[in-house]
Amino acid sequence: MTDEPASPVCYASEANDAYMGYADAAEVVAALNSLLGAERAGTQVALATRKSADDPALAAFMAGIEKDEAHWCAMLKKEIEARSGTASTVRGDFYEKAMAIADPAERLRFLNRGQAWVVRKIEALCPRLRDDGLHRALTEMAERHRFNIAATDDFIAAREGA
Numbered sequence: 001m002t003d004e005p006a007s008p009v010c011y012a013s014e015a016n017d018a019y020m021g022y023a024d025a026a027e028v029v030a031a032l033n034s035l036l037g038a039e040r041a042g043t044q045v046a047l048a049t050r051k052s053a054d055d056p057a058l059a060a061f062m063a064g065i066e067k068d069e070a071h072w073c074a075m076l077k078k079e080i081e082a083r084s085g086t087a088s089t090v091r092g093d094f095y096e097k098a099m100a101i102a103d104p105a106e107r108l109r110f111l112n113r114g115q116a117w118v119v120r121k122i123e124a125l126c127p128r129l130r131d132d133g134l135h136r137a138l139t140e141m142a143e144r145h146r147f148n149i150a151a152t153d154d155f156i157a158a159r160e161g162a
């Protein structure tokens with residue numbers, strides 16, 4: 001008798017995610033928390049911009065962004081907690097940087113840069129995920145972000161053309 005496992009095949013299937021090239025649980029939780037900080041900042045930028053908007057069209061547009069960002073915050077929290085992680089309460093410093101920009105169109109352009117960062121972060125993470133459910137949720141989040149980036153560009157263009 002040796003200490004070797006009875007079945008090398010079974011043993012291989014139990015190899016940890018990092019060894020197999022997948023992000024391990026701690027890395028996934030850290031990445032989700034980083035996204036959560038960005039989405040929380042995004043939600044609050046949209047909320048503050050909506051509340052201070054003197055243009056009803058801008059307020060209505062921000063309400064849509066705010067709703068989406070808040071939705072992704074909830075999804076990320078759920079996925080972090082499903083992995084026994086602790087959802088960070090940090091708000092990305094993106095918020096202060098965005099709110100320091102007074103001009104609404106410039107702030108929206110900055111918001112879009114943050115949204116593009118989120119898309120890139122998801123694109124880098126997805127191929128390294130073993131979990132299909134999380135993969136689907138993040139793919140949908142990236143798609144929705146791409147949609148909102150384009151909608152925001154259109155909104156700025158319409159506003160500047162007005």
Ligand SMILES: [Fe+2]
Nearest residue numbers: 039042069118
């Ligand atoms: Fe976002």
